[in-house]
Every structure is written in C-alpha cells, then in structure tokens.
Amino acid sequence: QKEVEQDPGPLSVPEGAIVSLNCTYSNSAFQYFMWYRQYSRKGPELLMYTYSSGNKEDGRFTAQVDKSSKYISLFIRDSQPSDSATYLCAMRANTGGFKTIFGAGTRLFVKA
Amino acid sequence: GAVVSQHPSWVICKSGTSVKIECRSLDFQATTMFWYRQFPKQSLMLMATSNEGSKATYEQGVEKDKFLINHASLTLSTLTVTSAHPEDSSFYICSVSSLAGTDTQYFGPGTRLTVL
Numbered sequence: 001q002k003e004v005e006q007d008p009g010p011l012s013v014p015e016g017a018i019v020s021l022n023c024t025y026s027n028s029a030f031q032y033f034m035w036y037r038q039y040s041r042k043g044p045e046l047l048m049y050t051y052s053s054g055n056k057e058d059g060r061f062t063a064q065v066d067k068s069s070k071y072i073s074l075f076i077r078d079s080q081p082s083d084s085a086t087y088l089c090a091m092r093a094n095t096g097g098f099k100t101i102f103g104a105g106t107r108l109f110v111k112a
Numbered sequence: 113g114a115v116v117s118q119h120p121s122w123v124i125c126k127s128g129t130s131v132k133i134e135c136r137s138l139d140f141q142a143t144t145m146f147w148y149r150q151f152p153k154q155s156l157m158l159m160a161t162s163n164e165g166s167k168a169t170y171e172q173g174v175e176k177d178k179f180l181i182n183h184a185s186l187t188l189s190t191l192t193v194t195s196a197h198p199e200d201s202s203f204y205i206c207s208v209s210s211l212a213g214t215d216t217q218y219f220g221p222g223t224r225l226t227v228l
Contacts (some may be wrong), residue, residue, distance in 0.1 A: 041203070
C-alpha cells in the first residue's frame with residue numbers, strides 16, 4: 001500500500017464547476033499537508049499549506065484535512081480554464097526527518 | 113515563498129556525455145535542497161537531499177556515482193548526470209527549504225534532459 005493515494009484522473013469539468021480533488025494516506029504521523037499545482041513542463045507551485053486538521057481558504061481554493069479519516073481535499077470554486085493542470089497532494093510528519101511524500105497527481109481539465 | 117531558478121531549462125546531449133544542472137535559490141537561504149526526477153504523467157520521485165556543505169543523502173536505488181550532487185553554498189546546488197544514457201532522459205526538478213519548523217518546499221521550474 002502506498003503511503004499516499006491520489007486518483008490520477010484525468011478529471012474533466014466545465015468552466016464554473018466546483019472541483020473536488022482528494023488524497024488518502026496511511027501514516028498517522030503526517031501533520032503537514034500541502035497542495036501543489038503543476039502546469040505541463042513546469043515545476044510544482046505551492047497552492048495551499050495546512051497543519052493538522054481543519055479547513056483553510058484562499059480565494060477560490062479551500063483545503064480540508066480530516067486526520068481521523070486520513071483524508072485531505074482541495075476544492076476549487078468557479079473553476080477556470082487556467083486551472084487546468086496537475087494537482088499534487090503532499091504531506092510530511094513533524095518528526096523523522098524532513099521527507100515529504102507526494103501523491104501521484106490528478107490531471108484536471110476545465111473546459112471553456 | 114522562495115524564488116528558485118534552474119539552468120538550463122532544456123538540454124539535449126549525446127549518450128555518454130555528462131550534463132550539469134544548476135539550481136539557485138534567488139531570495140532564500142536554502143539550508144536544504146532536494147532533487148527530484150519526474151517521468152511523463154508520473155509524480156515526483158525524490159532522488160536526493162542535500163544540505164549545504166555536506167554530502168548528499170541519496171534515496172534507495174539512486175546511483176550516487178551517476179548523479180553527482182554538490183551543495184556548495186546556501187544559494188546553489190548542482191546535479192551532474194555522468195555518462196548519460198537515453199534512460200536518463202527525464203524532467204529534473206529541484207526544491208529548496210530552510211528546514212526550519214513548518215517551512216515547506218519551493219520548487220524550481222525544472223530542467224528537461226533528453227539523451228540521444
């Protein structure tokens with residue numbers, strides 16, 4: 001079993017839709033949770049960063065962490081064609097070094 | 113977040129030659145830098161972690177003699193792919209971190225290596 005599971009998609013939605021991207025994980029020691037956006041042939045860009053459980057909102061993006069279920073989500077409201085990219089979840093523990101574990105990434109297409 | 117650059121952005125080389133990729137942290141004292149490779153439609157694979165002034169720590173299965181990493185300063189790390197072969201063709205991405213508390217990783221734009 002992988003430490004982090006993420007559906008690779010692709011996920012195709014119409015412009016304006018609400019997008020839900022998710023990851024599950026198995027290591028209960030993970031405390032820090034990140035979402036990165038990666039455009040084709042570019043490096044990942046940090047979108048959201050959360051610590052422990054709860055919600056965090058930034059503009060059209062909302063990150064949720066449910067540690068009891070080992071489940072994290074990224075919601076994108078009013079999706080735009082420019083949101084078309086691969087979204088990677090990432091997480092790490094507070095101890096045991098600084099190793100960040102990445103999900104496989106979900107490819108998102110927002111159709112105009 | 114930190115601004116990270118990589119050079120070159122794209123390199124094509126002949127099999128058997130060596131290629132050096134630079135990763136620079138432009139506005140950030142990077143005590144730790146990471147090197148990843150990424151194959152098409154796949155996620156990031158951590159190759160090694162380097163701390164300024166010390167030897168890099170390589171992930172299992174990564175040949176340290178083939179992928180030479182030097183982290184000589186807080187703003188520069190280099191990855192040299194020695195005796196490159198077509199199977200080394202990939203997208204190489206570096207990231208930086210200050211390794212301080214909750215700091216996370218900030219990525220460079222990546223370098224596409226094509227070995228003919």
